[in-house]
Amino acid sequence: xxxxxxxxxxxxxxxxxxxxxxxxxxxxxxxxxxxxxxxxxxxxxxxxxxxxxxxxxxxxxxxxxxxxxxxxxxxxxxxxxxxxxxxxxxxxxxxxxxxxxxxxxxxxxxxxxxxxxxxxxxxxxxxxxx
Amino acid sequence: xxxxxxxxxxxxxxxxxxxxxxxxxxxxxxxxxxxxxxxxxxxxxxxxxxxxxxxxxxxxxxxxxxxxxxxxxxxxxxxxxxxxxxxxxxxxxxxxxxxxxxxxxxxxxxxxxxxxxxxxxxxxxxxxxx
DNA sequence: TCGAAAATGAAAATCATTTTCATTTTTCTC
DNA sequence: GAGAAAAATGAAAATGATTTTCATTTTCGA
Ligand SMILES: [Mn+2]
Ligand SMILES: [Mn+2]
Ligand SMILES: [Zn+2]
Ligand SMILES: [Zn+2]
Numbered sequence: 001x002x003x004x005x006x007x008x009x010x011x012x013x014x015x016x017x018x019x020x021x022x023x024x025x026x027x028x029x030x031x032x033x034x035x036x037x038x039x040x041x042x043x044x045x046x047x048x049x050x051x052x053x054x055x056x057x058x059x060x061x062x063x064x065x066x067x068x069x070x071x072x073x074x075x076x077x078x079x080x081x082x083x084x085x086x087x088x089x090x091x092x093x094x095x096x097x098x099x100x101x102x103x104x105x106x107x108x109x110x111x112x113x114x115x116x117x118x119x120x121x122x123x124x125x126x127x128x129x130x
Numbered sequence: 131x132x133x134x135x136x137x138x139x140x141x142x143x144x145x146x147x148x149x150x151x152x153x154x155x156x157x158x159x160x161x162x163x164x165x166x167x168x169x170x171x172x173x174x175x176x177x178x179x180x181x182x183x184x185x186x187x188x189x190x191x192x193x194x195x196x197x198x199x200x201x202x203x204x205x206x207x208x209x210x211x212x213x214x215x216x217x218x219x220x221x222x223x224x225x226x227x228x229x230x231x232x233x234x235x236x237x238x239x240x241x242x243x244x245x246x247x248x249x250x251x252x253x254x255x256x257x258x259x260x
Numbered sequence: 261t262c263g264a265a266a267a268t269g270a271a272a273a274t275c276a277t278t279t280t281c282a283t284t285t286t287t288c289t290c
Numbered sequence: 291g292a293g294a295a296a297a298a299t300g301a302a303a304a305t306g307a308t309t310t311t312c313a314t315t316t317t318c319g320a
Contacts, residue, residue: 012298028277045300050277066198068249070308071276086243099238101231101250108229113216115254119198120231124245142267158308175269180308200277201307 015039016052020062020076025085025094027071028053067094067121088126097122145169146182150192150206155215155224157201158183197224197251218256227252 019031019038026034032049035042053074056062065073067087073094084097102118109115124130149161149168156164162179165172183204186192195203197217203224214227232248239245254260 043300047278047300048298051298054278066196068196086239086245089246095243097235097239099235101235104234105227105229105231105252109216109227109252112257113225113252113254114260115216115252116219117253119249119251119253121249122235122239122243122245123247123249124243127242130244173269177269177309178267181267184309 011042012044012048013052013056015042015044016049016056017061017076020074025065025073025075027073029071031074066119084120084122086122086124086126088129089123090125090129093126093128095126141172142174142178143182143186145172145174146179146186147191147206150204155195155203155205157203159201161204196249214250214252216252216254216256218259219253220255220259223256223258225256 015035016031019034020026022038023030023034028046028049031053032044032046035044035049053062053064057064057074061077062074063077065075065085067073067085069092081098082100084100086095086097087093088095097120101120105118106115145165146161149164150156152168153160153164158176158179161183162174162176165174165179183192183194187194187204191207192204193207195205195215197203197215199222211228212230214230216225216227217223218225227250231250235248236245
């Protein structure tokens with residue numbers, strides 16, 4: 001007989017998910033900082049945050065983001081509409097860009113390339129900084 | 131009277147430019163490898179390659195590329211038409227994508243964001259791998 | 261030719277992330 | 291519930307790309 005799916009290890013993963021729910025587009029160490037402040041009872045290491053993130057990415061619950069600043073950021077993949085980002089090069093504000101250029105492009109390359117995913121980011125000055 | 135602009139240090143920079151001319155989208159260590167093989171007389175260190183690259187990027191002669199594989203790649207900026215890239219997730223082939231989604235998007239965000247540059251990459255399987 | 265400024269390379273430092281390894285916690289079986 | 295096996299954890303070490311330091315060499319201009 002099948003066992004119920006294990007709930008093993010879900011605690012730290014849930015903590016990370018909860019952190020990402022509160023602090024969107026966060027890095028591993030930003031997530032750790034948030035956990036330290038809000039989950040004073042639970043003791044988590046940076047190693048475990050990375051392990052949880054890697055698992056959550058592998059299971060498509062979380063998406064890694066690269067804004068070319070030397071550290072990976074993460075966002076929830078759950079129920080979030082597909083979107084991209086605008087990053088302010090002065091204050092590092094990250095804004096959501098609901099426009100996606102993908103559909104126009106997809107058709108035009110489909111004969112030579114089988115697309116799995118795409119990256120698109122705008123870098124520039126946000127409303128406050130320009 | 132003005133002096134002619136200094137040609138100081140141009141040697142290693144020229145060597146790196148020449149390498150990029152031959153090995154497009156190369157990393158710093160790939161450039162060093164190429165220099166070791168082809169410029170047997172000239173002795174270059176990885177440090178100098180990085181220094182030359184940083185200077186060439188700062189002066190817009192070379193453009194850095196990030197394909198999320200943990201190392202920066204570089205391409206010549208000179209006279210190259212604006213383009214993007216398709217990266218094969220199986221064999222790591224990098225193909226040029228002459229389509230650019232930027233113009234369509236630029237208009238729509240120009241009120242809230244002052245765009246300086248943008249990234250766009252397609253990841254998937256190339257013709258050989260799919 | 262001489263001295264200042266710039267360039268160079270080797271080695272050390274940095275920094276995000278991963279790996280190792282010993283210890284603790286959870287799960288499964290009896 | 292006890293005890294063994296499996297998985298999770300954290301501290302510390304390892305990794306790998308890139309930068310910094312620093313002592314030495316090269317180049318430029320007077
Ligand atoms: Mn987002
Ligand atoms: Mn290119
Ligand atoms: Zn800003
Ligand atoms: Zn391929």
